[in-house]
Structure formats: C-alpha cells, structure tokens
Amino acid sequence: MLNHFKSYLHKQVSAAPLAVFRIGFGLMMFISIIRFWSYGWIEKLYLNPKFHFSYYGFEWVKPLGDWTYLIFIICGISALFVALGLKYRLSIVLFFLSFTYIEFMDKTTYLNHYYFISLVSFLMIFLPANAFYSIDNIIRKKQYALIPKWTIDTIKLMLAIVYFYAGLAKLNSDWLFKAMPLKIWLPSKYDLPLIGGNLMHQEWFHYVMSWSGMLYDLMIPFLLLYKRTRIFAFILVVFFHIFTRVLFPIGMFPYIMIIGSLIFFDAEVHHKIINFIKKMLQLFNIEPKGVKTEAYLKSRQKPVILVLVIFFVIQIILPFRYVLYPSELFWREEGYRFSWRVMLMEKRGYANFKVVNPEKETYFYVDNSDFLSSFQEKQMSTQPDFILEYAHYLGDHFKSQGHQPIEIYVESYVALNGRRSQPYIDPGVDLLKQYESFKSKTWILPFKDDIKGL
Numbered sequence: 001m002l003n004h005f006k007s008y009l010h011k012q013v014s015a016a017p018l019a020v021f022r023i024g025f026g027l028m029m030f031i032s033i034i035r036f037w038s039y040g041w042i043e044k045l046y047l048n049p050k051f052h053f054s055y056y057g058f059e060w061v062k063p064l065g066d067w068t069y070l071i072f073i074i075c076g077i078s079a080l081f082v083a084l085g086l087k088y089r090l091s092i093v094l095f096f097l098s099f100t101y102i103e104f105m106d107k108t109t110y111l112n113h114y115y116f117i118s119l120v121s122f123l124m125i126f127l128p129a130n131a132f133y134s135i136d137n138i139i140r141k142k143q144y145a146l147i148p149k150w151t152i153d154t155i156k157l158m159l160a161i162v163y164f165y166a167g168l169a170k171l172n173s174d175w176l177f178k179a180m181p182l183k184i185w186l187p188s189k190y191d192l193p194l195i196g197g198n199l200m201h202q203e204w205f206h207y208v209m210s211w212s213g214m215l216y217d218l219m220i221p222f223l224l225l226y227k228r229t230r231i232f233a234f235i236l237v238v239f240f241h242i243f244t245r246v247l248f249p250i251g252m253f254p255y256i257m258i259i260g261s262l263i264f265f266d267a268e269v270h271h272k273i274i275n276f277i278k279k280m281l282q283l284f285n286i287e288p289k290g291v292k293t294e295a296y297l298k299s300r301q302k303p304v305i306l307v308l309v310i311f312f313v314i315q316i317i318l319p320f321r322y323v324l325y326p327s328e329l330f331w332r333e334e335g336y337r338f339s340w341r342v343m344l345m346e347k348r349g350y351a352n353f354k355v356v357n358p359e360k361e362t363y364f365y366v367d368n369s370d371f372l373s374s375f376q377e378k379q380m381s382t383q384p385d386f387i388l389e390y391a392h393y394l395g396d397h398f399k400s401q402g403h404q405p406i407e408i409y410v411e412s413y414v415a416l417n418g419r420r421s422q423p424y425i426d427p428g429v430d431l432l433k434q435y436e437s438f439k440s441k442t443w444i445l446p447f448k449d450d451i452k453g454l
Contacts, residue, residue: 085134
C-alpha cells in the first residue's frame with residue numbers, strides 16, 4: 001500500500017489540464033469581481049449598512065470604508081494575473097487573501113460557492129498551475145510540460161467533494177418526499193419562455209427536479225472520472241448548471257463549475273483548448289516566444305502533501321460536525337454552513353426585539369430597519385447566531401445612549417419549508433446574557449416536526 005502511494009506521488013502527467021483550469025478560474029473570478037462592482041453591490045452590501053454580521057472568531061474582519069474598493073481592485077487584478085500566469089504565486093496568494101477577506105466582511109452574504117472559491121484558491125497556492133503556458137514561463141524562459149499527477153487530482157477531489165456532499169445533503173425527507181423547497185420556488189418561475197407557463201406548477205415536475213438533482217450530485221463525480229461516460233457527464237454538467245442558472249440567480253457559479261469540470265478530461269483536450277487560445281491571440285498579433293521545456297523539480301513536495309492531506313481530512317469531516325448538535329439541523333442551523341448544503345431550505349422569519357429596563361419595569365420595541373438593510377433583516381430573522389449578534393449590537397447601542405441597565409428579549413417565529421410558522425427563540429431568555437461559542441444554543445425552541453435524513 002505504501003509503495004503504491006509513493007509510486008503515485010512520483011507519477012507525472014501533462015501540465016495542460018492545470019494550465020487550462022488556471023486560465024478559466026482566473027478569468028471567471030476577474031469577470032465576477034467586475035460584475036459585482038458594476039451592479040453596485042460593494043456599496044449596497046458593505047458600505048451602506050450600519051452594522052455587519054461577523055463570523056465567530058473573525059469579528060475583526062470588517063469593511064474598510066472607501067478602502068473596501070481597494071480590496072476589490074486587488075482581488076480583480078490578482079485574478080487576472082492568475083489567469084495570465086503572471087507572478088502566479090504572489091497573485092494567487094493575494095487573490096485568496098483578498099477574496100476571503102471580502103467573504104468574511106459580512107456573513108449575511110455567505111454562499112456555498114464563495115466558500116468553494118476560497119478553498120480552491122487556497123489549494124492553488126500549493127499547485128504549479130503556472131508550470132505550463134503562462135507569462136511566468138516567458139519570463140523564466142522555461143516551462144514544465146509534465147507535473148505530478150496529484151497536483152491535478154487535488155482539484156478533481158475538491159470538485160468531487162462539493163458534488164457528492166451536496167448529493168448526500170439532499171437525502172432528506174423534505175427534499176425527496178415533499179419536494180421542498182422546490183415546490184415553493186419553482187411556481188414563481190411561471191414567466192420563463194417555453195417551460196414557465198404550465199410546467200413550473202406541476203407537482204410531478206417538482207419531484208422530478210428534486211430527485212434528479214440528488215442523483216446528479218451523487219453520480220456526476222464518478223461519471224466524470226470514468227472515461228467512457230465523461231462526455232455524457234460533461235453534457236449533463238453543462239445542461240444542469242445552465243438550467244439552474246436560468247431558474248435561480250446564482251451568479252457566476254454555474255460557469256465556474258462548467259469550466260472546472262474540464263479538468264477531468266485527458267490532456268489532449270486541454271492541448272486543443274490551449275492551441276485555440278493561441279490562434280485567438282495570433283489574430284491580435286500576439287505570439288509568445290518559444291521557451292525551453294525542462295523536467296519539473298519536486299522540491300518541498302513532502303510538506304506540501306502534508307498540508308493538502310490535512311486540508312482534505314478537514315473537508316471530509318467538517319460537513320458532519322452537525323451530529324454534535326441536537327436536531328433539527330435545518331431548524332437550528334448549528335453546523336449548517338461550510339457543509340455543501342446547497343439550496344435545501346426556505347425559511348421565513350419574524351424577529352421583534354424588546355429592550356427592557358428591569359429596574360424601572362419599562363420597555364420598548366426596536367425598529368430593525370433603523371439598523372439593518374432589508375436583506376440583513378431577512379437573514380437575521382431565521383438564523384440564531386445572527387439574532388444573538390444583533391441583540392448584543394443593540395445592547396451596546398442603547399447602553400451608549402444611557403439606557404442602563406437593560407435586558408434584550410426577542411419574539412421570534414420561523415416557517416421552514418412551507419410549514420406553519422413556529423416560535424423560534426425562547427422569549428424569556430435575556431440574549432445579552434448569552435454568548436457565541438461552539439456549544440449548542442439552549443435558547444432555541446424545539447422544532448415541532450421531524451425531517452429525516454443526513
């Protein structure tokens with residue numbers, strides 16, 4: 001077994017797939033930053049709000065006023081440099097740091113695909129993605145046609161984890177036997193050409209979408225790995241992600257996954273892609289000078305492999321941390337984030353905060369719109385850690401205005417996946433006496449139903 005592993009670590013393959021992945025990933029990220037900026041989301045999501053929800057342990061990560069634009073500039077330029085393979089190592093480090101900082105500025109904007117981008121960019125720090133067809137090759141006057149096989153397989157493994165875990169998460173009774181939340185979302189797409197009019201209202205179609213989505217996520221990594229089914233699998237990838245992009249506003253993620261899935265193809269396909277890029281550049285009289293091809297040096301391979309082994313162990317275990325908390329995961333959301341649970345629930349909530357002076361026995365209610373954007377309020381009203389953090393923010397705010405002593409309570413109701421609204425947070429608990437930690441939140445009221453599954 002050990003000999004097979006050592007042999008695998010020394011096996012080399014064409015560097016073209018990793019080069020194509022680098023180009024595609026960098027360009028997609030560059031376009032994403034431009035798109036984000038052009039839609040005015042920097043100002044709307046990071047500059048206008050008075051308050052920003054923080055990740056536990058990363059409370060120090062905040063928007064920097066107008067300097068926030070500089071972070072996006074660094075992120076966009078570094079993404080372009082990654083695509084070009086220019087100062088690659090520095091560029092991918094800067095991209096990882098700037099993009100992850102942006103992601104951590106406000107957890108209101110958390111999306112699984114943002115998390116995915118941070119993980120992939122972290123992986124790419126340790127991969128020789130500029131070994132072939134990069135500007136760094138021209139500067140060094142040498143390139144490496146062959147690189148270790150594991151450097152490409154790490155990207156494949158990351159993609160496989162995302163898909164497979166997303167499929168496992170769909171093995172629950174709401175998704176499979178109630179077609180929830182698709183039964184809520186799909187009828188709103190009635191205005192789509194051809195398919196919107198009648199199809200989106202059909203219950204059988206909701207179930208077809210639920211079951212096919214689960215089967216797709218579970219099977220697609222294996223279909224992409226097996227050469228005989230690879231072309232069919234890639235057609236499925238393109239269809240699935242384009243179709244979901246039409247149905248749901250999920251940004252650049254579908255295109256990132258389509259481009260990423262190309263890495264499963266043999267090197268010949270990637271050489272054809274690179275040759276196509278060369279022909280396109282020739283139209284603009286851009287023709288890179290010839291460089292020498294040399295053998296790839298395997299320096300510092302052992303520490304890099306150790307880092308990646310630890311990284312993947314964490315990725316395999318982390319999504320199951322929810323078992324350490326009492327059920328129901330969808331209700332309590334303890335261990336929900338960073339677990340590839342993609343679009344599995346529809347929650348609508350109401351949270352009315354009550355500020356009490358226990359000595360004078362007086363109280364008043366908070367108008368959340370005085371402190372939060374409508375998007376922030378929507379996210380806060382259904383997530384316990386948001387509710388707790390906001391309560392402490394209100395406590396600090398009103399104490400600074402001379403309201404002491406105070407206690408803060410919340411009247412909260414949440415509807416999950418089409419169920420009737422239920423009380424969510426214990427209204428008798430002073431939230432100022434509760435603090436964020438990895439421990440279970442005892443002040444979340446029990447869920448009056450049962451969702452079976454992983």
